[in-house]
Amino acid sequence: MVRIAIVSDTHLPRGRRRIPAAALARMRAADLILHAGDLSAATVLDELEALGPPVFAVAGNVEEPQVRMRLPARRVVEAGGARIGLVHDAGAARGRLARMRAAFPDCDAVVFGHSHIPLLERDEAGFTIFNPGSATERRRQPHHTMGEATVDDGRLTFEIVPLDDDG
Structure with missing residues (x-):
């Protein structure tokens, strides 16, 4: 089993x-x-990389130039037999699931951010879109959040994890 933060x-x-x-x-x-x-600053990427597990990230819309130079705008990550698309802005809520399916046709799921609103949505075939929210800037959400996923024999499951409001 592969555990993903x-x-x-x-x-x-x-x-x-x-x-x-x-x-x-x-x-x-x-x-x-x-x-x-x-992430905003390269120091954040460095801090995450120092935690130990491999870090796969994409650039968002508020990155310092050093971050944009280090990260792609989108990528696909393979983990435990699952393929996960990663992008910052998945666009408007209306049609998002179908749009992400079309943008990442060979993926089992797409992880995105931008809105700070946690979201877990699946289509009838099991394709999933997932937004972990924000661990540091919850905006109008009731909690700071992050996500966790597991891949077991190629089967991918996601969970939104509320955090204590110390962020």
Whole structure:
């Protein structure tokens, strides 16, 4: 089984705000980390890479030039027999599931960010789109959140994880 920690929209550094300890612990315990963009600074990417598991990230719309130079706008990650598309902005809610299916036709799921709104949605064939929300900037959401996924024999499952409001 492959365990995946999923974050997006960290928007750091910003004042005294940090990635919550609970999120860092889950990332350290994962087999790999996905970040769906808006890290903001290269230091955040460096911090995530120092946690241990491999980090696969994409650039968002607020990245410093150093981050945009290091990260693609979209990518596909293979884990445990599953293929996961990764992009920052999946566009408007209306038609999003079909649009992401068309944009990543060989993937089992697409992870995205941008809205800071946690989302887990599947079509009838099992194709999934997933937004982990934000562990650091919840905006109007009731909790800071991140995501976790597992891949077991190619079967991919996602979970939205509420975090203590220490972020």
